[in-house]
Amino acid sequence: MNLRDKIIQSSLDLISTEGYHAVSVNKIVSVANTSKGGFYHHFSSKNEVLFEIHDVFITYALKKAREADKLNKSPTKRIIKILDEFVHVFDLYQAHLSVFYQEAFNLDDEYEKIIKEKRNAFKSIISSVLYDGIKAGEFRQDLNIDLTTMAILGMVNWMYKWYDPNGKNTISEISNFYIDFIMHSVLVDVKTL
Amino acid sequence: MNLRDKIIQSSLDLISTEGYHAVSVNKIVSVANTSKGGFYHHFSSKNEVLFEIHDVFITYALKKAREADKLNKSPTKRIIKILDEFVHVFDLYQAHLSVFYQEAFNLDDEYEKIIKEKRNAFKSIISSVLYDGIKAGEFRQDLNIDLTTMAILGMVNWMYKWYDPNGKNTISEISNFYIDFIMHSVLVDVKTL
Amino acid sequence: MNLRDKIIQSSLDLISTEGYHAVSVNKIVSVANTSKGGFYHHFSSKNEVLFEIHDVFITYALKKAREADKLNKSPTKRIIKILDEFVHVFDLYQAHLSVFYQEAFNLDDEYEKIIKEKRNAFKSIISSVLYDGIKAGEFRQDLNIDLTTMAILGMVNWMYKWYDPNGKNTISEISNFYIDFIMHSVLVDVKTL
Amino acid sequence: MNLRDKIIQSSLDLISTEGYHAVSVNKIVSVANTSKGGFYHHFSSKNEVLFEIHDVFITYALKKAREADKLNKSPTKRIIKILDEFVHVFDLYQAHLSVFYQEAFNLDDEYEKIIKEKRNAFKSIISSVLYDGIKAGEFRQDLNIDLTTMAILGMVNWMYKWYDPNGKNTISEISNFYIDFIMHSVLVDVKTL
C-alpha cells in the first residue's frame, strides 16, 4: 500500500468516526505514519482528501447503477437490480457512505460541483426507470416520480445512520426487504412480483 | 424578543445553513447584535446552544407523536395520523431539522444522551403502532418491524435534505404521498385505505 | 455576620486554597451567597479584598510584636516572647498567612506600599531586639543582625507551607522548638536559657 | 540557542518577575521573538513550560544534595557540605527558585506529582543526615528531626524572597552564616565546629 492510499485510508477511518472537523491533519499523518510534508506532497489540501473519499464512492455507485440500468430487461427487473446493487454498496463502502452523507457540505465549491453532478446522475437513473415502468404499465399510473425517487433514496440512504454489518439482518435480507417494501408501493399488480 | 432567544434564533439560522463548525461564536454574536460576554452570560458553551436547538425540536415532535398515538383509533388510523404530524413538522421546524440530522454528532456527551433518549422514544412509538397493526390483522403478518420502522423514518427524515417550502409540492401533498406509499407496503388489504 | 464580612471570609477561604487568580468574583459571590452588585457595593475591586486580608493579618501580627517588645524585660526574654507570639499567629491566622505569603505580589501598587511598610516595621522589631541583645552582652557579639533576622523570619514564615493544626506537633510545641533552636544560635551562654 | 531554549529562558525571566498568571503566552512569544505556533510546536501548554522550569532546578538541587550526601564523611561534615551546596544553588538558579517557591501550586496535577516526589527526596536527605548525626552522637539527642528539617529548609528557602547577588553579603558569606547558625543549634558540642 503506497503512502497516498495509506493517507486516504487513515483519513477515511478517522473522518467516518470522528467527523471532518474533528480530524486534524496532524492526526491523519500520525495514524498514517507519515509527516506533514508527506501529506502535502500527495494532496494539496485536507479538503482534497475529503473529495477523494466522496469521488471513489459515488463513482463506484454510479457505475453499478448504470450497469444495472443497461441490462435489457423490464423496468421492474431493472429497478430491482438497481436497488439490490444500491443496498449492497452500503456493505462495501460503509465508511465512505458515512462521510458522503455527513460531510458533503464541507467540500470546497469546486469539488462539490463535481460530486453533485454524479449524484444527480445517480438520481436520474432511478427517476427514469420509474418513468419507464409507468409508461410500460408495470408501475402505478398515479405515481409521483419525484417524490417516489426521494422516498426510495431516503429510505436506503438512511441506512448510513444505522446499518451494522454485525447486526440482526444480513445485507441481503435488508436488500430483499427494501425491494419488497418499495415494489408493494410501486407495482400495479403486486402478484407479479 | 429577549437576548437569549435572539441568540438561539441567530445560531439556528447560521448553523442550519453553514454548519456547526463553520459558525463561530463571533459570527453568532455579530448577527444577534450582542457581545461574547452576552453570549456566555446566557449559555455555558456554544454546544449548549446546539443542544437547545435539538431539544426544542425533538420535544415538539415527540409530543405530537404521543398525542397522535394516544387517540383511541385503529392502528391504521393511528399510523396515518402519526405520519401526517411527522411530515408537517418538517414544514414548521425546517431549520431545526437540518441541524438535528446534520449536527447531532457534534453534541457533547451529556447533551447527546438526553437527545438520544427522546429520539428512541419517538422511534418506539412507530415500532409499537406497527406491532399493534400486525396483531390486529390490519398490517401484513410478515412485516419486519425493525426494518419497516427504519424505512419509514429514513424516507421521511431524508426530507431534511430536499424539502423546500416553495417547491413543487405542498407539505400536505407530500404527507399524503408518504402515507399512500407506506400504507401500500404495510396494509394487508390496500382497498381498505 | 454582615455581607461585607461574609465576602471577606468567603474570599479568604477560596483564595487561601485555590490562589488569587483561580478565584473569580463570580465564585466569591456564589459562596458568599450574594451578587456582583453586592460585591461591588462593598468593595471597589477584587484587589481591595485581597488587601483587606493582608491588612487584617499584618496589623494583628505587628500589634502583638509591639506589645511583646514593649515589655520591660531583657532582650532574651523579649525575643522569646516575640517568637512565641509570632508562632502562635500561624495558628490563629492560618488562611490569612497562606494568602499573605503567596499572593502579596498580586497587590496593586497603592495597597502593596501600605503592606510593605507594616511588614518592614515588623522586621525592624526583630532586628532591634537582636541589636539590644548583642549590646547587652546576652547575644553573640559576632552575630550578623540582618542575616539572623532573615533566618528567623524564614524559619517561622515557612510554616505557612507545612503547618497543620491537626499535625504531629501542637502549636506550642512548635513554638518551644523554634525558641530553643534559635536561642542556641543566638545566646552567648546557652545554659542561661 | 534553539527556539525551545529561548522560549524557556524568556518564560523564566518573565514569570520570575511578574508571576505565572501575569505572563501571557503572547508576552512570552513576543520576548522570545517567535509566534504562538512556534510556542505550541515545542510545548503542549503554558503549564508545561512552568514544569520545565521547576524540573530543571529541582533535578539539579537533588543531584547536588545526593553527591554531598554520598561522600564518606561524618554526619557533621555531610550536613555542612549539603547546606553549602544548597545555599549556593540560590546563586546559580535565582530566577528558577522564585518560580519554584512562588508558582508550584499552579502546576497541573500530573506535573505537580513529579515535582513533589523530587522535593520529598530532597527533604529526606536532610532528615536522614540529621538522623545519622543523632545516632552517631554528634547531634543533640533531643532534636526533633521533622521540625529541625523544616526549620532548616525554611531558613534557606526563604532566601528566594530576599537574596540579591549584588547585596551586602556574598553567597559564600551567607552560606557560612547559615552553617554556623544551624550547627550551633544542632551540635552537641559546638567547640568541635
Place this chain on the structure above:
DNA sequence: AATGAATGAGATTTCATTCAT
C-alpha cells in the same frame, strides 16, 4: 443596599498550510 444582564478585552489553544532542507 442589592441585583444580574451586559460588556469587551484578552486568555489559552488549535490548526491547515508553507518552506528550507
Place this chain on the structure above:
DNA sequence: TATGAATGAAATCTCATTCAT
C-alpha cells in the same frame, strides 16, 4: 519523496467591572 519546524489567523471561553433598575 519526505521531513518537521515555524507560522499566524482564528477558535472558544473567562473575567473584572459597569450600570440601569
